[in-house]
Amino acid sequence: MTTAMSDPGLRTPESGPGLRTPADLAHERPAAPRPVAPRRRRRRAAMATGIAAYLVTFLIVLPILWIALLSFQPSDKILSDPFSFAELTLDNYARAITSLPLLRMYGNTLLIAVVSVTVGTAISFTAAFALTRMVFRRRRAQSATRFYLLAGLAVPVYILLFPVYRLDLALGLFGTYGALILPYVAVSIPFNTLLFTGFLREFPNELEEAAIIDGAGLWRVCTSVVLPLMRPVIATILIFNVVYVFNEFPFASILINDPDMVTVSLAVSRFQGQYTVDYGGMMAAATLVLVPQLVIYALFQRQVIAGMTVGAVKG
């Protein structure tokens, strides 16, 4: 349908080719704004757009394919003759798997992501509920608090790195997972609050009032009435934050010192030093990190895209 609209050539009567007589066509021609494009040309144009779309997509995917290809090449081949496919090997993967603490990397990242995203979502939700549903004695205080949390949207993480490092040291958190979890929770609050309050504001509170009249307390209202209704927003927030934590590097590079606590990003940042000229090993390691991420993306593609772009669309 969209194709038809964007190509005026297709807008002329199309009641089936068999039904039209040459006379009909002759009669139509002067009325039509532009000469009707012959069918073959139209099909060729459609082919051209199709080919262009596939070509552009291929170019975009190419760097990833290249890495995957190099990961099967012996290291000396990568330097001398990368385009030959004669001696593909799994040796690189054998080296990468033995030299990478894969389980540890993923375990650490998963632990940090699960805890920080759960806590961040939960406390942002309670705050957003208070800021939209509860009655403050001074209304001003309510909107001022909301604005205070939203102001965090304008803070780039880079200004936080050094102070948070000092803070972690002062609080005795440095060297624990908490050193990274707490700043992750903190930087997620503004965006979560934005989405939660935005959703709650547009949403009538009659159900909640009914529940309260039926004798439900604050806890019951939140868990049994509001949370189930907010499933889509919560999914968005979870995806957005999990992607952020999984990919985060600046905080991790400053706040994690213990090799046993490395995250995935941190491990990748050290590949160049770790593998130096073992390009095959480095590419195998990169592929091992890339593939799980791409598989998860492929499975939840729709939700991930929606989750990551909602901030832009909703504002």
Added chain:
Amino acid sequence: MVWISSRWKIVLMLAPALIVFSLFVVYPVLYSLGFSFTKFQGFGTPEFIGLDNYAALGDDPFFWQSLQNTIVILVVSLVLLIPLSFGLALLLRRAIPGGGGLRALVFGPAIIAPILVGLIWVFILDPKIGLLNRVLALFGVAPIQWIGGDTLTPYAVSLVFIWSSVGFAMTIFYAGLQLQPADVLEASALDGATGWQQVRHVTIPMMKETFAIVSILMITNVFKIFELVYMLTGGGPVHRSETLVSYMYFVTFTKQQYGYGMAISVIVTVLGAIVSIGYLLLSRGRRTA
């Protein structure tokens, strides 16, 4: 909802978020601001020196270089990224077999960790082992120093940034295109507008806001570029390819001139805040519209 709004309940609901946010976002911002007026090398007490750090930035060629690089990346990225992603959205809007799959693939780079994006592109751009020079060599082109040379790195960083963001921007444009009222397009088609005229005179004016949103998002993201530089060149040679943020990171954590580093980060924050305020004004205008 007065019934559930006793004072201690409100406090209980708000306190966790307020405490964590104040302690790990607000306090650090003030702390950085305070430190930017001091000289501090990590030991002893910070010495108050007023605006000396900011004055010193004026004489720091590396700071100007990193500012210039950031601006180059900003301009190149925006000039190429906006038309490319919009064009891609127009292209992928057509009925193409497997179109949904193509859109997912194009979005793909946006979910890859920036640090891994940097590593991937080392193997494309590296003058010795990179794919780009290998392919060019097949056509007899001499190796080009895409990264690690004197001038090209910021452009290379733009290229990588565009690669990782084009699908994201395309998706926002695509969503905007879906929201276009069909009757307007139909009317213009009946009036004899060609495909290109429709895009130029109907679609683009109707999507002004989407263009603004994508631009502002991309500007904020350019100011955050760090991992790409870190992986591609480490800011070298001699800070020639540094961005504001990567230079701040170097000054603070490698050189350990904390006061000076914080002054740079305050400047980055102010620049970012200006953009964010523009964004807020824009989205507010949208809500009332």
